[in-house]
Amino acid sequence: xxxxxxxxLKKTSLEPELGRLFTxxxxxxxxxxxxxxxxxxxxxxxxxxxxxxxxxxHPDDNFDWDRLTELLNDELQLSxxxxxxxxxxxxxxxxxxxxLTAAIEAYDPDLQIMxxxxxxxxxxxxxxxxxVAERFELAAMGGSHVIGHTRMATESAVTTAGSHPFxxxxxxxxxxxxxxxxxxxxxxELERRHGITCRTENxxxxxxxxxxxxxxxxxTLHQALDESILDLDGFYTFCVGxxxxxxxxxxxxxxxxxxxxxxxxxVAMASExxxxxxxxxxxxxxxxxxxxxxVYSWGKEAA
Amino acid sequence: xxxxxxxxxxxDLAELELREVNARLQQHxxxxxxxxxxxxxxxxxxxxxxxxxxxxxxxxxxxxxxxAAGMNQAAEVTIKGxxxxxxxENMMSGTVRVxxxxxxxxxxxxxxxxxxxxxxxxxxxxxxxKGIDIVVKGNIGHMSAxxxxxxxxxxxxxxxxxFGDSLYEARLFVRGSVKSLGADCIEKDMQDEHRxxxxxxxxxxxxxxxxxxxxxxxxxxxxxxxxxxxVGAY
Numbered sequence: 001x002x003x004x005x006x007x008x009l010k011k012t013s014l015e016p017e018l019g020r021l022f023t024x025x026x027x028x029x030x031x032x033x034x035x036x037x038x039x040x041x042x043x044x045x046x047x048x049x050x051x052x053x054x055x056x057x058h059p060d061d062n063f064d065w066d067r068l069t070e071l072l073n074d075e076l077q078l079s080x081x082x083x084x085x086x087x088x089x090x091x092x093x094x095x096x097x098x099x100l101t102a103a104i105e106a107y108d109p110d111l112q113i114m115x116x117x118x119x120x121x122x123x124x125x126x127x128x129x130x131x132v133a134e135r136f137e138l139a140a141m142g143g144s145h146v147i148g149h150t151r152m153a154t155e156s157a158v159t160t161a162g163s164h165p166f167x168x169x170x171x172x173x174x175x176x177x178x179x180x181x182x183x184x185x186x187x188x189e190l191e192r193r194h195g196i197t198c199r200t201e202n203x204x205x206x207x208x209x210x211x212x213x214x215x216x217x218x219x220t221l222h223q224a225l226d227e228s229i230l231d232l233d234g235f236y237t238f239c240v241g242x243x244x245x246x247x248x249x250x251x252x253x254x255x256x257x258x259x260x261x262x263x264x265x266x267v268a269m270a271s272e273x274x275x276x277x278x279x280x281x282x283x284x285x286x287x288x289x290x291x292x293x294x295v296y297s298w299g300k301e302a303a
Numbered sequence: 304x305x306x307x308x309x310x311x312x313x314x315d316l317a318e319l320e321l322r323e324v325n326a327r328l329q330q331h332x333x334x335x336x337x338x339x340x341x342x343x344x345x346x347x348x349x350x351x352x353x354x355x356x357x358x359x360x361x362x363x364x365x366x367x368x369x370x371a372a373g374m375n376q377a378a379e380v381t382i383k384g385x386x387x388x389x390x391x392e393n394m395m396s397g398t399v400r401v402x403x404x405x406x407x408x409x410x411x412x413x414x415x416x417x418x419x420x421x422x423x424x425x426x427x428x429x430x431x432x433k434g435i436d437i438v439v440k441g442n443i444g445h446m447s448a449x450x451x452x453x454x455x456x457x458x459x460x461x462x463x464x465x466f467g468d469s470l471y472e473a474r475l476f477v478r479g480s481v482k483s484l485g486a487d488c489i490e491k492d493m494q495d496e497h498r499x500x501x502x503x504x505x506x507x508x509x510x511x512x513x514x515x516x517x518x519x520x521x522x523x524x525x526x527x528x529x530x531x532x533x534v535g536a537y
Contacts, residue, residue, distance in 0.1 A: 254426055254444075255407065257388060273366050273387060274347030287366070287385060289406055289425050292445065 002164075002177040003029025003150040004258075005275050006239040008246035008267040008298055012144075018043070019141030023133050024278040025270060026148045030129045032177075032271055033150030036163040037132040038124025040173035040241055043143030045119040050094045052170075055114040055122045056104065057088050057160060065089045068111075072103055086135045087160070088114065088123050097170070112161060112199075117171030119243045124149075124163040145299075147241045149175040156202055166205040168196060169212030171243040176204040177271055178236035178256045186210060186231070207232060211240065221245045225295040237290075239269050245299035254292035261285040267298050310339055316351070317344035324351070331357035347387065352380050355397070372399045375416060391418045394435055407444075410437045413454065419508045426463065429456045432473055438508040448475055449485065455504055459512055467520055471527060475520040476501050478512060487526040493519045 005025045009015055018041070026037060046053055056065075069082045069091065080093030093100070097116050104111055114122040123136040129150045133139065149164035156162045167173040180186075183203035190196045190206070194213040198205045210232065214224035221242050229252065237256040240247045248269045250258055261268045261276050263285045268276050276282050290296055314324050324342060331338050338359040345351050347368040352361050355378035363371070366384040376395040385403035394413040401409075404422035411427070413435025420428075423441030427449060434453045445463035448456050451473030461479035468485020475488075476497075484490075501514040 257406070272347055272368055273385070274368050277346040289404065292426065 001032045001152040003032030003271045003275070004148070004175045004177050004237060004239050004269070005029055005150075005271070006145070006147040006175070006241070006246060006248070006267075006269045007279075008145040009265070010267065010298075011265045014265055015144055016142040018143045018146055019137075019139045021266075021279060022146050022148065023139045025268070025275045026133055026138070026150065027130045028275040028278075029148075029150040029271060033152045034128055035153050035158045036124065036126040036151045036160070037129035037149065038122065038151075038163045038165050038175075039136075039138060039146055039148040040115065040120055040122045040165040040167060040175075041141055041143045041146040042119045042171075042241060042243065043121060043141060045243070046092060048094065051092060052095065052097060052100075052116060052118060053090055053092045053121070054097075054100065054104075054116050055088055055090055055120070057112045057114050057124075058108065059087060059110055059160065061087055063087075063108075068104070068107060071107065072100070075103055076100070085123075085137065087125065088136065090121055115167040115171075115173065117167070117243065119144075120167060120171045120173055120241070122165055122167055122173065124165065125160050126158050126163060144244070145241055145246050147173060147175050147239045147246075154179065156200070161200055162202060164202075164204055166200075166202065166208045168198070168205065168209040169215060171241075172208060172212050172215065173241045174204065174208040174211060175239050176207060176236055177258075178234060178251070179203060180207060180232055180234035180236065182233040183207075203234070207236070207238065215242075221247050221299075222295050222297040225249045225297070229293050237271070242299070245297060247295060247297035248290055249295050250290055250292050252293040258290050259287065260290050260296060261287045312338065312340045314340055314342050315344055316342060316346065316348055321348055321350065325353060328352055328359065328361055329354055329356070331359055333357065345384075349387070352378070355380070358397075366403070375399055385422070386420075391416075391435075394418065404441070405439075409439075410435050413437075415454075417504075417507055419510065423460065429454075429473070432456065436504055436507070438504060438510055440510060442479065445482070446485070448473055448488075451475075455500070457501065457504055457508075457510075457517075459510070467522070469526055470520075470522040472522060474500075476514075476517045477520065478517045481518075481520070484520065487523045488520055489523045491519045491521045493517065 065084045078093045165175045180203040183206040237258040238249045342363040345365045349368040350370045353373040356376040358377045361380045363382045368387040370389040372380040373392045378397045381400045386401045386405045388406040391399040394416040396416040400419045405424040408427040409424045410418040411430045418437045420439045424443045426444035428443040428447040430449045432451045432454045436455045438457045442460035448467045452471040457476045462481040464482045465485040467488030470488045498514040
């Protein structure tokens with residue numbers, strides 16, 4: 001099963017409301033995925049071209065984030081800042097993503113990098129979606145778009161690392177309802193041909209890595225998804241976010257559910273219509289079921 | 304059958320649990336007594352108005368989730384909105400009408416009755432239908448009428464890929480285009496008797512279309528053990 005939800009705001013004045021509008025959507029999908037929940041939210045883009053932000057996770061809620069930051073600053077001559085919430089923290093600095101990753105992973109093997117980019121932040125945890133939303137104070141977050149996942153685990157363990165969403169490239173994130181059947185082969189191809197390493201055994205991460213590889217080759221998100229229809233084998237509904245893009249794709253058989261709704265103010269997707277009923281103006285929204293093997297995309301990177 | 308609005312029992316899904324709502328709609332099950340209900344605030348809830356077994360009228364004001372009006376018998380259910388996957392699944396008799404679109408496998412496994420979809424239906428519409436009549440004013444998706452055994456499927460719009468794959472004796476009428484036919488499904492002659500049959504279904508569904516504009520599809524009868532002498536048994 002699993003539930004997926006996404007909300008993309010077309011009107012910037014709504015941005016402070018993003019978390020408040022999205023929280024009931026995620027919680028409504030609890031029946032489809034009560035094991036764990038996660039979100040990728042696109043908020044507070046860093047200003048400088050060289051600046052990046054990372055979302056980090058440590059299983060110990062009392063982990064000393066300041067000490068990590070001091071050490072990174074010393075070791076890599078940075079002036080990084082950190083802001084933690086529950087088991088996660090957002091690190092912002094001017095630094096090389098690869099050097100940072102190596103330093104962070106060397107510091108403590110329990111530390112995990114959830115996302116790297118200029119806009120994206122990922123928060124995910126085992127537990128009921130309502131509890132996860134509360135833990136990270138989702139309702140208080142703002143931003144331009146957000147995608148979320150409620151998980152009913154099938155192929156790997158119920159852990160934070162196994163929770164969705166998965167991010168592999170800068171600011172790219174994907175949530176998925178379904179299963180891929182050629183992910184092992186693709187995982188090794190991506191590593192061999194593109195040098196992209198997946199961090200888990202999860203099939204969804206491979207789909208995210210595939211899109212990263214395509215975007216690095218210069219494809220738009222829309223083109224990358226169009227090509228994925230031929231290369232990814234399995235049952236899936238994807239909801240994908242990039243720094244300024246949002247897209248939805250279902251496989252050609254399309255047995256995994258999906259519904260889209262659009263108004264002048266927002267675009268929303270969910271596994272089921274009931275997750276959209278709390279959105280303002282939904283009664284007059286254009287509501288439709290996405291066609292099989294058809295890419296729907298919004299935002300600058302869409303075309 | 305219609306009653307004055309004052310006799311309409313309004314049931315609010317924002318106030319009552321789904322089980323309470325369905326129990327209220329099912330209160331006349333097995334009896335001759337009719338009733339007229341209006342369900343408000345369905346908000347995509349699952350299994351609304353399932354298991355009805357009385358000649359009651361149920362109007363649902365809004366979109367429904369999975370399996371609305373499933374296993375319907377005798378009741379006349381109207382969904383004023385879109386229906387989620389599996390609407391009117393396994394219907395025995397009565398009428399289910401969707402004023403918007405329907406999701407996957409609408410009318411699956413139905414034994415009888417009439418399902419009318421005024422918008423479009425998506426994939427697997429009428430899969431394994433066993434005697435139900437389905438009329439869709441818009442388009443339907445791929446793998447529709449898969450292994451359909453009996454009943455009629457009428458589509459005013461276009462049909463997706465693999466239509467009528469492994470078809471048994473259901474009869475299919477399409478006014479628009481068919482992307483591709485599934486295994487053992489073929490186009491057949493449209494004769495007067497078929498036009499009469501189609502006119503009857505269209506009238507029952509209160510859908511305005513000219514039977515002469517439709518093509519007929521059916522089973523080539525090569526994929527299953529079929530003895531024409533037994534045709535009356537189906």
